[in-house]
Amino acid sequence: MSAARPPRHSLVVVGAGPRGTGVLERIAANAQENEGPWRLDIHLVDPYPPGGGRIWRQDQSPLLWMNSQAQDVTMFTDDTVELDGPVLPGPALHAWAGLDGRAFPDRRRQGGYLRWVYEKAVAALPEGVVVHHHARRALRLAGTRHGRQQVWLEDRPRPLLADAVVLTQGHLDAELDAEQRELSAYAARHGLVHLPPDFTADSDLSALAPGQDVIVRGFGLAFVDLMVLLTEGRGGRFEGDRYLPSGREPVLHVGSRRGVPYHSKIGYDWDDALGARPPLPRFLGPAQIDELLAREGGFDFRRDAWPLIDKELGFAHYHRLFTAHPERTAVAWTDFEEKYAAADPLGAELQALVAASVPDPADRLDLTALDHPLDGIRHRSPEELQEALRGYITADLERRHDPAHDQDLAVFLGLLSVYGQLVRLGDLGPWWHGFFSYLASGPPGPRLRQLLALSRAGVVRFLGAGVRVSTEDGVFRATGDTVPGAVVEARALVEARLPQPTLARTRDRLLRALHAEGAAATPTGLLAVDPADGRILHRDGSAHPRRFALGPHTNARGAGAFTRPRTNSPSFRQNDATARAVLDLLRDLDCRAAAA
Missing domain, CATH: 3.50.50.60 (FAD/NAD(P)-binding domain)
Structure with a gap:
């Protein structure tokens, strides 16, 4: 049978x-x-x-x-x-x-x-x-x-x-949240344009008229897509460092919490001749994740996990700096590594060790400063801000394409290692994913060069950090922290970010x-x-x-x-x-x- x-x-x-x-x-x-x-x-x-x-x-x-x-x-x-x-x-x-x-x-x-x-x-x-x-x-x-x-x-x-x-x-x-519903209703009452968070490739951008002032909230990858579709996508073209408009572009007034675009993709490869990759994980590995998961009452990301992340990324950064560029350090790597390993994360002892061992502040890793690049910076006029932001983006492009700063690539490898460990902790909230993307998943360098050209052509205008949007007198109004007192009014608002x-x-x-x-x-x-x-x-x-x-x-x-x-x-x-x-x-x- x-x-x-x-x-x-x-x-x-x-x-x-x-x-x-x-x-x-x-x-x-x-x-x-x-x-x-x-x-x-x-x-x-x-x-x-x-x-x-x-x-x-x-x-x-x-x-x-x-x-x-x-x-x-x-x-x-x-x-x-x-x-x-x-x-x-x-x-x-x-x-x-x-x-x-x-x-x-x-x-x-x-x-x-x-x-x-x-x-x-x-x-x-x-x-x-x-x-x-x-x-x-x-x-x-x-x-x-x-x-x-x-x-x-x-x-x-x-x-x-x-x-x-x-x-x-x-x-x-996603359905609109309370704020987006209010903005959408306000736009409908006053005949304005409001584009809520969406996938830019699927958004109907035809309502944004040529020459129209448009407030754009969001400076990440969704903004880059928006920028491309409203410039090259409307017949403009780039010639070297210049943008030649078609005349069909709106004027994009862009800002965000940080006020700057995501960092450029790194434009060089790892050079093994200068030293091996940092041995990762070191301070945030399986044992540390096991300990966090076993804590009675759970763990707090900022209190318990972030210090380990900071130390892990710092280790990747300084491993490359000391081994590939020892002339920019003041002590031997073995001495630094021993003291670094023993120091409390985010503590004064560790900060003092770095200050004494790495003479140039530009060679030190400060994740807080990276996350808030415009904190405390104030400009007297919008035009002064435009020039300053162009300088910031130019400096970022130069650094991210200069292998003399390949400790940035080591940090990128550290971020990948950290992400691979943190996945075991489950949902850590939107801040960590945003921070990761800001440092590790920014736009290609050519896109930022295009952004600079659009800024010089007046098609893109920077609003700075801490951007807030209000609804007054039948228009949208954007203000921010970087240029106190400056106000941009517009009849169109685009939320350049993905739905949550x-x-x-x-x-x-x-x-x-x-x-x-x-x-x-x-x-x-x-x-x-x-x-x-x-x-x-x-x-x-x-x-x-x-x-x-x-x-x-x-x-x-x-x-x-x-x-x-x-x-x-x-x-x-x-x-x-x-x-x-x-x-x-x-x-x-x-x-x-x-x-x-």
């Missing part, structure tokens, strides 16, 4: 962008370990094409670049990744596309790479596994904890049935319903998941056996959109753990069916 055929299983993955594609790649890699045949349907649910998803879809402006060099983007594991599944190497973006590794490709090129990775993962799935793409939105998830799940899709009368569900929706839209979708405010109907039904939220409103395998947590602390979630809408979020090769990426580790947990669940169901 022939053996009974195993039951056919079903897995639903909601979100077919980079994270969903990464989970699929890990399922393909780990499924090869199965001794018997697979009978599995994988349903990918996403209105956008698999691979790139919404953010990296190929039908967007070619003017929009990636924020990473091509050599720093990979979707494949390597031997640095600490995972239980098999390592399956593959090409980074530059090798796949035949690009200069230092190039910043446009996002459409990245979308092509992601589509290829998706197709490669599908082709690698074992015989008996079939992938179905549903170009729809998922609306609701139902089902008992120990039974099949039902995933309801728009414009489909019957749900998809699933033995397991993985939610990888990525970045989400909590479970309570996300426009994703499935996630909002899950939260209403008992899925746990972190203190800042993210979906709470088990860090071990991504299983969704209930408010009573229990993990759902059949529901998983990964990505920026959860506390299992990565350090950036993509992974640099050979950095033991947390995203790869999470994807692998979740894929293995899903496959273990399906194998367990097979065993139960065989025993029945």
Whole structure:
């Protein structure tokens, strides 16, 4: 008598962008370990094409670049990744596309790479596994904890049935918060333009008229996209250090809490001839994370974790300075290292040690000063501020492209190490992620050179730090701390930043319903998941056996959109753990069916 055929299983993955594609790649890699045949349907649910998803879809402006060099983007594991599944190497973006590794490709090129990775993962799935793409939105998830799940899709009368569900929706839209609702209502009453937080590539910018004054709040990567689409995107062009307007550009008055753009991407590679990379982690590693997690009553990020982060980044910085540029130090590295290790983080002893050992203040690491570069700085006029900010951006560009300051690259490596450790602590709130992006994930150098050209052409005007927006006399008014008394009035306001979708405010109907039904939220409103395998947590602390979630809408979020090769990426580790947990669940169901 022939053996009974195993039951056919079903897995639903909601979100077919980079994270969903990464989970699929890990399922393909780990499924090869199965001794018997697979009978599995994988349903990918996403209105956008698999691979790139919404953010990296190929039908967007070619003017929009990636924020990473091509050599720093990979979707494949390597031997640095600490995972239980098999390592399956593959090409980074530059090798796949035949690009200069230092190039910043446009996002459409990245979308092509992601589509290829998706197709490669599908082709690698074992015989008996079939992938179905549903170009729809998922609306609701139902089902008992120990039974099949039902995933309801728009414009489909019957749900998809699933033995397991993985939610990888990525970045989400959000309902307006109270402030944005008030601003939007004010704009409607007075015939103004108000563009709330959004993905700039999806925003309708046609309401911003040529020559119109526009207040822009936000100086990060969303602003860079806005700047590009409203200048080159309207027919202007750059010639060297000059911008030649088309006449269709508005005037962008930009400011933020810090009042400066994110730091430029570093424009050189690590020179091994000058010394090895800093041995990381040193002061914030697994043992320190274990201790923080074990603290009775929990831990406070600023009080307990930040001092360790500061010391870790300082160690990376000074390791490179002392070993590669000893002429700029006053003592031997071995003596400094011993005293540095013994000193309390953020304490006076450590500060005195650095002051005595590093003569030039420009060679010392001061994270507080980096985070608040305009604190205490006041200018007498807006024109004085324009000149000063151009000088600040020029100095940042020069430093970030000068290997004489390669301790900055060491700090960047330290930030990657720190992020990889902190992922175990869960949701640390928006400040840490913003600080990381400000130092480590800023725009390519050419974008800041374009910003300087736009400033000189009068298309961009700087507002400085501490920008506040008020609504008076039928217009928007912007004031700030850097030029006391200066006021900019405008009939248009753009919030140049991504939405912050909590479970309570996300426009994703499935996630909002899950939260209403008992899925746990972190203190800042993210979906709470088990860090071990991504299983969704209930408010009573229990993990759902059949529901998983990964990505920026959860506390299992990565350090950036993509992974640099050979950095033991947390995203790869999470994807692998979740894929293995899903496959273990399906194998367990097979065993139960065989025993029945």
